[in-house]
Amino acid sequence: MPQAPSRRPTILDVARVAGVSKSLVSLALRGDAGVSESTRARISAAADQLGYRSNALARGLVQGRTMLLGVLLTDLANPYHTDVVAGIEEAAGEVGFGVLLAHGRRDAKQLTTQLDTLVGLNVDGVIAVSSWVDRAALQDAMRRTPVVVIGRPEDTVEGVDTVANDDAAGAALAVTHLLELGHREIAFVSTSRRPAAEGRRRGYELAVRRAGMTPHTVVAEDIDDITVGVAPLLRSGVTALIANNDLTAVAMLDCAHDLGLPVPERLSVVGYDNSTFAALVRPRLTSIDQPRPELGRTAVRLLLQRAGGRTTDHHEVLQPSLVARNSTGPRSL
Known part of the structure; x- marks a missing residue:
C-alpha cells in the first residue's frame, strides 16, 4: 500500500529545529538585518534539513504582494x-x-x-x-x-x-518590399478579423492603392480552408502574397507547393510576426518583425x-x- 505523503514542513518546524523563534526564522529567510551570521546559517541548515520552502501566496496575503x-x-x-x-x-x-x-x-x-x-x-x-x-x-x-x-x-x-x-505600418513595409521586387499583383490573406489583422489589411490596401493597384483580399474562417480562397487568386496572375501572420504564411507555402508554384521563383510570400520558425521553414520566410x-x-x-x-x-x-x-x-x- 503506498505511503501517504508526509506533512509539509512549516516555519514553526524550522524554528523548533533551529532552536529560535518564529519571527527570527522569518527575518532570516527574508534576508533582513538583525540576525547574526551564525544564527542565519543554523536556520538555513534547519530549513534545508526539513525541506522547507516559504509559501509565496501566504506571504503575499501578509505583505500585500506576491x-x-x-x-x-x-x-x-x-x-x-x-x-x-x-x-x-x-x-x-x-x-x-x-x-x-x-x-x-x-x-x-x-x-x-x-x-x-x-x-x-x-x-x-x-x-x-x-x-x-x-x-x-x-x-x-x-x-x-x-x-x-x-x-x-x-x-x-x-x-x-x-x-x-503598428500593424498598418508593417503591412505597408511588406507592400513596399514587394513593389521594389517588381510585383504588381499583390494579395493579402488573413485567417482573422481581429483588430490587429484588420489593421494589417487596411495598411495593405492603402499602400496598394497609393501605388495605383487594385487590392486583392482573402479572409478565411480557418487556416485549413485557406486554399479554397487563395487558389483562384494564384491562377489569376497574383505573384505575391502578404499573410496576416507567420502561421498563415506557412499555410501559403504549403498551398503553393500543392499548386506546383515554386517559391520565390513563381510566388513571393511575406509573413507577419517574424516568429522563431520564420527562419526554420524552407524557404526561409520573409516576415514583418514585431519587436x-x-x-x-x-x-x-x-x-x-x-x-x-x-x-x-x-x-x-x-x-x-x-x-x-x-x-x-x-x-x-
Whole structure:
C-alpha cells in the first residue's frame, strides 16, 4: 500500500529545529538585518534539513504582494505569444518578479476564467497577451490588480494600459518590399478579423492603392480552408502574397507547393510576426518583425508604473521592421 505523503514542513518546524523563534526564522529567510551570521546559517541548515520552502501566496496575503505577475495567453501554439512571454520573463526577473502563465486555448470564455484565476491568486498584476479578453472581464480585473493588454482589443478599457505593434505600418513595409521586387499583383490573406489583422489589411490596401493597384483580399474562417480562397487568386496572375501572420504564411507555402508554384521563383510570400520558425521553414520566410521581446518588456514597465501609483492610461505603439529572407524574390517575367 503506498505511503501517504508526509506533512509539509512549516516555519514553526524550522524554528523548533533551529532552536529560535518564529519571527527570527522569518527575518532570516527574508534576508533582513538583525540576525547574526551564525544564527542565519543554523536556520538555513534547519530549513534545508526539513525541506522547507516559504509559501509565496501566504506571504503575499501578509505583505500585500506576491512578487508574481500573471500572464494570460490566447494560444500557446503560436510562437509569437511564446516569444512575447520570453521578454516578459526577462524584464520581470530583472526586478525580482516571477511569472505565472495561463492558457486561454483560443476561447473567450476560457480566457475570462483564467484571468479570474490569476487575479484570485493575488498576483501583483496581469499581462494579457491577447485581444480576445472580454471587456467586462478586463474591467473587473483592473479593479483588483493592474492590467496591461499586449495587442489591440476591440475597445480600449479605461484603467487598462495597452502596448501594440503598428500593424498598418508593417503591412505597408511588406507592400513596399514587394513593389521594389517588381510585383504588381499583390494579395493579402488573413485567417482573422481581429483588430490587429484588420489593421494589417487596411495598411495593405492603402499602400496598394497609393501605388495605383487594385487590392486583392482573402479572409478565411480557418487556416485549413485557406486554399479554397487563395487558389483562384494564384491562377489569376497574383505573384505575391502578404499573410496576416507567420502561421498563415506557412499555410501559403504549403498551398503553393500543392499548386506546383515554386517559391520565390513563381510566388513571393511575406509573413507577419517574424516568429522563431520564420527562419526554420524552407524557404526561409520573409516576415514583418514585431519587436516581440520589447512588447513584453514594455508591458512589464507599464504594469509596474501602475502598481507604483500612476493613474493615467498609456497606450504605446512600437514600430515594426521587415526581415527579408528567401520566400520573396523578383517577379518572374
